[in-house]
Amino acid sequence: MKKCCLLLMIFFGMYSCQTDDPITESDIQIPDEGGEDQPATLVKGFYLLNEGNMSMNKASLDFMNYETGDYKRNVFTEANPDLVGGLGDVGSAIGIYGSKLYVVVNASNKVEVLDANTGKRLKKIDIDNGRYIAFYNGKAYLSSYLGSIGDPNAPNGIVAEIDTTSLSITRRVEVGRQPEELVAYNDKIYVANSGGYSPPNYESTVSVIDINTFTETKRIEVALNLHRLKLDSEGDLYVTSRGDYYDTPSKLVVVDANTETVKTSFEIGVSNLVIHKDIAYMYNSEFSYITGDYSILYSMLDTQSETFLDKTFIAEKHKDLIKMPYGIAVHPETDEVFITDAKDYVTPGNLHCFTPDGELKWTVQTGDIPAHIAFKY
Template identity: 60%
Template sequence: MKNTHLLWMLVPVLLAACRKEQKTIPETVTQVGAADTGALKRMYVLNEGNMGSNKASLDYLDLQTGQYHQDIYEQANPTVVKGLGDVGNDLGVYGSKLFIVVNNSNKVEVVNANTVKQIGQINIQNCRNVIFNNGKDYVSAYLGIVGDPKAPNGAVYEIDTASLQITRKVTVGRQPEELAIVNNKLYVANSGGYSPPNYERTVSVVDLNSFTEIKRIDVAINLEKLKPDGYGNLYVTSRGDYYTIPPDLYVIDTKTDSVKKDFKLPVSNLVISGDTAYMYAVAFSYTTGQNTISYSMIDVKTETVLNKQYITDGTQQQIKVPYGIAVNPVTHEVYVTDAKNYVTPGTLYSFGTDGKKKWSVTTGDIPGHFTFLYNSKH
């Protein structure tokens, strides 16, 4: 009993010592797959973390060892106050740098792509998505305060990837989301998501030389995802209004900058690899209070829906809320994340080319965004 009493007296002292040393939570490492010494080094997974919880986190799959490393940013940067920040919204590798868009912290965090040690940050209010081109980093931003129906039009910022300085800014539509670059033109999906039912319904077209908006393409309400194929087309998703207008998928011809096809197919997110688009839909309805979940594939060369699935073993029944999707450009494995209830750790699934689950692993909260780091030897 005396020893127990002494132990409890020492606990506050030990806790105080830990706080002073700013010890980090040890990263979790899980063996999930086989080693691959090919062109790819890592796949980074950005976990959004619930808004206001300051729980954005970064994981990575080491493709050369088959190990999954969870919560690595704080491990690499133990003295950074508040860690990665609030709501990780997008990320991408350019050269030796990894750019991480942290939406509600109003910043783009820049770290070394190999060590994940902080290099710097770019402050951009309500930043959303990122894309790269010719030494520049382009970031879309809502501007205004989250939830403000009177928020101003959004913008895209051009950032020099070497100096990390903002070089130019162009105004686009309200609440811009994903971006794509085709033939020296920057395309921006405008959502208007702050002001239902008065949603935006256009894709802004920005000339990269003059960095001015030269056109808006009328598509559909509440646009979000924007993916180029290899044939000069853009695939853009509409989230609908969550009541009577369902989510949908459209194709834009960048030669004419006009809509060429409406698939009339619910799509929430997609990734295009080669001639195939891999997609899922989480169609939420305020009328029913439920999600309708579906998975589909498209041949982008023929622009036809394929009569097959990329998950063939029934694992989709275990996925409560699909939230992110990626395709390994070398092995063609398909990765799908499950956000579950949005407040607890999610799950990352890997599926082989036969559609069968290869493995699954626990992630941070709301895993949704991917980028690949290539081996410098290739």
């Protein structure tokens, strides 16, 4: 039998960009690996990417180590002390593929490729205005806005193919303006176009890319100002539309990837979602220029029946703990739900872990604007 993991001690401390000490709030027992009550786990921890504010060079990387019970901040700086400037300006996406960790740093116009075990840089890949990353058959696929940040005259965006062995960009294909999240499925790439730099002239399509020829073969008309795009177990794409923040409300649209047609839509705003065991865990922190305020909602949807559940993944008594939900992930084995809180966007945020029953398990302080989680196996 594997030995028991150490007690995880989490406490709030004053944030410092130099600290990497464990953060402790309360005593938490990490499940016994291999014990009778808990099957042997494959997940050894996770990385958390903190975006940091634009132009402040405060993107940072944290790591939760389940084997030691330590939550460490600024592990990129610790692993790469000779690199001037740290991780860079605005971390927009993260992913682990094989033994490598890919960190997309938007305003710094790069992808940092790190050793997933040590956090040491293997290579820096230069690309303008990168956004999100997906993996498929030995390749990484990266959406990129191109152009200067915020430029309404920016060119159409691209999807770039990165060879995960040579770590070089091998192919590019043009898609819509300001492409966002993307998935690779059945030898195709689906990417949500936003057109976010030129309101109210937003994009409204999902681009379809044939991976073999690396050409855009189709654009699926979906809804206005697209952002998130997730794939369920049946080959359906869950695409979020942000609307125009005025009269056109946001919505969630389901696209059948096999027929490449819209299947159904829900008149509900979704800021972010993750699909786990045929359940979509979603939250909405939608802003309206009409009210000048945010509306926060948590919900769950059964992706097989395409119906909403009459429960949420956070118990009602805990919802006030989160000022501004910004990231979401579900532990692939324990079903624990992780929600990040960006708070006021300028001070250190929090990461909350909830049990499958919605009870708060633990909380740690993070860097500024905690956003993206990648599990390490």
